[in-house]
Amino acid sequence: xxxxxxATLDEILPPxxxxxxxxxxxxxxxxxSGGKRIRPLVCLAAAEAVGGRAQDARHAAAAIExxxxxxxxxxxxxxxxxxxxxxxxxxxxxKFGEANAILAGDALQALAFAAAAKSPRNAAxxxxxxxxxxxxxxxxxxEDVAPSRSADRETVEFIYGHKTADLFVAAAAMGGYAGGGxxxxxxxxxEFALNxxxxxxxxxxxxxxxxxxxxxxxxxxxxxxxxxxxxxxxRLPGDTSRLAGIATGLVxxxx
Amino acid sequence: xxxxxxATLDEILPPxxxxxxxxxxxxxxxxxSGGKRIRPLVCLAAAEAVGGRAQDARHAAAAIExxxxxxxxxxxxxxxxxxxxxxxxxxxxxKFGEANAILAGDALQALAFAAAAKSPRNAAxxxxxxxxxxxxxxxxxxEDVAPSRSADRETVEFIYGHKTADLFVAAAAMGGYAGGGxxxxxxxxxEFALNxxxxxxxxxxxxxxxxxxxxxxxxxxxxxxxxxxxxxxxRLPGDTSRLAGIATGLVxxxx
Numbered sequence: 001x002x003x004x005x006x007a008t009l010d011e012i013l014p015p016x017x018x019x020x021x022x023x024x025x026x027x028x029x030x031x032x033s034g035g036k037r038i039r040p041l042v043c044l045a046a047a048e049a050v051g052g053r054a055q056d057a058r059h060a061a062a063a064i065e066x067x068x069x070x071x072x073x074x075x076x077x078x079x080x081x082x083x084x085x086x087x088x089x090x091x092x093x094x095k096f097g098e099a100n101a102i103l104a105g106d107a108l109q110a111l112a113f114a115a116a117a118k119s120p121r122n123a124a125x126x127x128x129x130x131x132x133x134x135x136x137x138x139x140x141x142x143e144d145v146a147p148s149r150s151a152d153r154e155t156v157e158f159i160y161g162h163k164t165a166d167l168f169v170a171a172a173a174m175g176g177y178a179g180g181g182x183x184x185x186x187x188x189x190x191e192f193a194l195n196x197x198x199x200x201x202x203x204x205x206x207x208x209x210x211x212x213x214x215x216x217x218x219x220x221x222x223x224x225x226x227x228x229x230x231x232x233x234x235r236l237p238g239d240t241s242r243l244a245g246i247a248t249g250l251v252x253x254x255x
Numbered sequence: 256x257x258x259x260x261x262a263t264l265d266e267i268l269p270p271x272x273x274x275x276x277x278x279x280x281x282x283x284x285x286x287x288s289g290g291k292r293i294r295p296l297v298c299l300a301a302a303e304a305v306g307g308r309a310q311d312a313r314h315a316a317a318a319i320e321x322x323x324x325x326x327x328x329x330x331x332x333x334x335x336x337x338x339x340x341x342x343x344x345x346x347x348x349x350k351f352g353e354a355n356a357i358l359a360g361d362a363l364q365a366l367a368f369a370a371a372a373k374s375p376r377n378a379a380x381x382x383x384x385x386x387x388x389x390x391x392x393x394x395x396x397x398e399d400v401a402p403s404r405s406a407d408r409e410t411v412e413f414i415y416g417h418k419t420a421d422l423f424v425a426a427a428a429m430g431g432y433a434g435g436g437x438x439x440x441x442x443x444x445x446e447f448a449l450n451x452x453x454x455x456x457x458x459x460x461x462x463x464x465x466x467x468x469x470x471x472x473x474x475x476x477x478x479x480x481x482x483x484x485x486x487x488x489x490r491l492p493g494d495t496s497r498l499a500g501i502a503t504g505l506v507x508x509x510x
Contacts, residue, residue: 014390019394019398019413020394020398020401022397022401023393023394023397070361074357074358074361077357079352079353079354079357080354080357097334098334099334099335099400100397102329102332102334102335102357103329103393103396103397103400105361106325106329106360106361106364106389106393107389107390107393107394109361109364109365109389110364110386110390110393111386111390113368113382113385113386113389114383114386114389114390116382117379117382117383117386118383119379123378123379123382124372124374124378124379124382127368127371127372127378127379127382128369128372128373130368131365131366131368131369131372132369134361134362134364134365134368135269135365135366135369138278138358138362138365139274139275139278139362141358142275142277142278142355142358143274143275145354145358146275146277158274
């Protein structure tokens with residue numbers, strides 16, 4: 001699965017040697033700097049869960065990973081979170097400069113849609129799902145970086161829902177469309193992924209030490225959302241073992 | 256035609272009153288702050304030129320205008336051209352802050368693809384054409400803002416070709432697809448729009464006073480590219496009068 005994701009990303013990203021090299025290097029740096037590739041894995045596994053082949057969803061999977069990486073590049077910018085390091089390496093702007101990082105992020109978003117449009121089946125639905133998530137992520141981020149950001153539960157849920165869960169929901173829906181799923185399949189996948197995304201974000205904030213919830217409360221929320229995610233899988237006609245593995249693998253993770 | 260464009264943009268842009276209001280206000284500010292709407296006009300007219308209706312291309316037309324406006328928002332940023340005014344009004348970042356302008360631009364790009372995916376006909380091709388242009392625009396911009404930017408003709412042509420012409424080419428191709436055009440129609444539309452875009456950029460740089468060409472040379476280039484654009488129209492099966500009007504209207508313009 002991972003090989004399929006890496007190979008498709010490499011196929012879609014413009015060659016570093018091609019003009020303008022600096023942009024293409026920055027794009028490859030941003031995408032290639034590690035990461036667990038969870039979202040594209042969800043996408044490929046979703047295609048299997050509706051009875052399709054992972055291979056059918058490879059463009060959709062690459063698209064969601066490109067989109068995710070563009071958001072990281074822009075989140076790290078000086079005007080946003082002002083981070084100079086990510087996973088032990090310089091962030092894209094720290095390495096290539098601010099202007100090039102803005103542009104590399106912009107180009108990665110464009111490329112995500114180019115990849116999504118290449119899906120051999122249901123391309124319009126796949127693009128629409130990606131676009132909805134791309135807008136949702138920004139809506140979540142705007143609230144997150146607002147200087148007057150309040151910590152009330154409604155705001156936190158808005159940010160979690162959009163900034164994180166929207167991408168998981170899109171990943172699953174895109175994979176479902178790519179695998180030829182019907183409306184009921186896509187609805188079940190969305191429910192699975194919304195809960196998976198929330199569980200992921202609850203854990204992430206606890207690991208980062210900036211959770212608005214206590215450890216006990218977080219553990220309860222993770223357990224509940226994971227259970228809801230797994231319950232949604234029972235409504236799917238295909239092989240859901242890989243999606244179940246992703247959901248249970250997230251519980252109690254340490255990084 | 257203009258009413259159709261404005262109404263479709265208004266329909267697609269999220270309401271200012273909806274959360275997060277600041278983002279939606281910034282997006283509407285960026286899109287609504289005037290402009291000639293040339294690219295969406297080309298898109299609607301291209302649908303007519305292949306024998307379709309302008310109405311069929313309204314989502315595609317809105318998409319290309321949203322994409323164009325996102326590029327302006329990002330071009331104006333402090334890390335890029337650092338412009339505080341555009342057409343006599345504060346630029347988006349000058350009014351809403353840098354972080355919100357980056358995010359509003361990102362959201363407009365996402366929305367452009369959401370709009371394109373709504374096209375009732377040939378949505379996947381329309382999205383692919385938009386994505387190719389979205390990547391091309393960034394490639395042109397990277398070369399344009401490079402500190403070591405050389406003024407050799409090859410570089411200037413690269414920047415003109417990508418930063419400007421790519422969007423015109425996409426506008427025409429998207430309109431052609433939306434109107435149900437075949438491959439030969441799309442090829443003719445692309446040739447028309449490439450030359451229209453180059454003519455537009457030659458004139459623009461002359462008006463802005465930063466053309467690398469002399470006035471005589473520019474006038475010759477505008478004349479030649481406009482003639483080539485008009486010649487391409489003869490290969491189209493539908494009503495090309497509006498496209499011809501746009502091309503001839505650009506020659507000798509003063510703003």
